[in-house]
Amino acid sequence: QVQLQESGPGLVKPSQTISLTCTVSGGSISGNWIRQPPGKGLEWIGSIALSGSTYYSPSLKSRTSISRDTSKNQITLQLNSVTPEDTAVYYCSGGYGDTWGSWGQGTQVTVSS
Numbered sequence: 001q002v003q004l005q006e007s008g009p010g011l012v013k014p015s016q017t018i019s020l021t022c023t024v025s026g027g028s029i030s031g032n033w034i035r036q037p038p039g040k041g042l043e044w045i046g047s048i049a050l051s052g053s054t055y056y057s058p059s060l061k062s063r064t065s066i067s068r069d070t071s072k073n074q075i076t077l078q079l080n081s082v083t084p085e086d087t088a089v090y091y092c093s094g095g096y097g098d099t100w101g102s103w104g105q106g107t108q109v110t111v112s113s
Contacts, residue, residue, distance in 0.1 A: 002027035004092050004104035012111050018079040022092030029070045031094030033077045050097050082111045
C-alpha cells in the first residue's frame with residue numbers, strides 16, 4: 001500500500017520560495033505535484049518519472065523545480081518568486097513505477113506578508 005505525506009511551511013512571504021517535501025512509503029519515488037487554490041479546481045504543477053525525468057506545467061515551468069532523494073524516499077517541490085496567487089493546498093501523488101493513483105492528504109500553503 002502506497003502512502004504519501006506532504007510537509008513544509010504553511011506560511012511563505014511574497015517573492016520567497018515554497019519548499020515542500022513528499023515522503024513516500026510502499027511505492028516508487030516518482031509522482032506528481034498538484035495544487036488547488038481556494039475556490040478553484042486542481043492544477044497540475046509537474047512530475048518526476050521513475051527514470052528521473054521531470055515535466056512541468058508550461059505556466060509554472062520558469063519558477064518550478066522538482067527533485068528526489070531516493071535515500072530518504074522523498075520528492076521535493078520548489079516554487080520560486082511566489083505571490084498570493086500561489087496560495088493553495090498542495091498535494092503529491094504517486095504509486096508504482098509511473099502509475100500514480102495514490103494521493104497524500106495535502107498541505108495548506110499561504111503566501112502572505
